[in-house]
Amino acid sequence: MEDYWIRRFEDRDYEEAREVLISGLNEHSSTLFRCALQQPGIQLALLSVFLVLALAVLAVNRTAYQFVSICWTEVALKDDLLDIKKSYMETSDSFFWVADCNGKVVGTIAALPFKEMVGALELKCLSNKVKSDGQGGLKVRCRAVIDFAQANGFQSTVLCTSVIQHEGKKLYERLGKILLQRTARDLKNILL
Structure with missing residues (x-):
């Protein structure tokens, strides 16, 4: 077993101390993420973003369909059907x-x-x-x-x-x- 002792922070400890802190924070990131997802405000925000994206995709799809339909009709009515x-x-x-x-x-x-x-x-x-x-x-x-x-x-x-x-x-x-x-x-x- 190794011996540990506590000392006062010094400037030379800055980089190593930061790495230890970041590593410790990263261990809790998945727990923090799950906790955040359980918050009603976050769930509402995510649902809103999903709905907005879904509506945007539907709007783009509908617009593209109308554009293709108009173009196809124009092509179809060019010659013999006029x-x-x-x-x-x-x-x-x-x-x-x-x-x-x-x-x-x-x-x-x-x-x-x-x-x-x-x-x-x-x-x-x-x-x-x-x-x-x-x-x-x-x-x-x-x-x-x-x-x-x-x-x-x-x-x-x-x-x-x-x-x-x-x-x-x-x-x-x-x-x-x-x-x-x-x-x-x-x-x-x-x-x-």
Whole structure:
């Protein structure tokens, strides 16, 4: 056992004394932190900060969503949808249909000659009203495109979609299988 003795603080003890004090304080920091977290004022302050940050994240998310939605709408309405009649109804090799339910349009579909493949008709503008019941006559609309393709001498019907339309892609694949089973000679290609 070592012998300890107490003496008066001297200037030469300054650095070592500080290290001992800091070390002692650090031993109690976790206890002090837990004690501070148990104080109602601290809990309220932390909850307030959390709520403010959560609201800020929600606000940024909502603003970003609105910005993307506006930009997407602008992109989507640039070409053919600005003048549907001119784009789809003025020539005999293109068309635009709507699904009507009790006098309200609940879906759309269109067809144009596919620029990248001779003899192919491109299925376009396949869309449903967000809160419509069912698929708004989806099969009937696709059948109208296939009938139109047959009547106008097209050998195949093509569908192109973007990679971000995961749900749409699943729907198109399911629809393609159904239509292929029913009309194997009518529908030669579905490009996704």
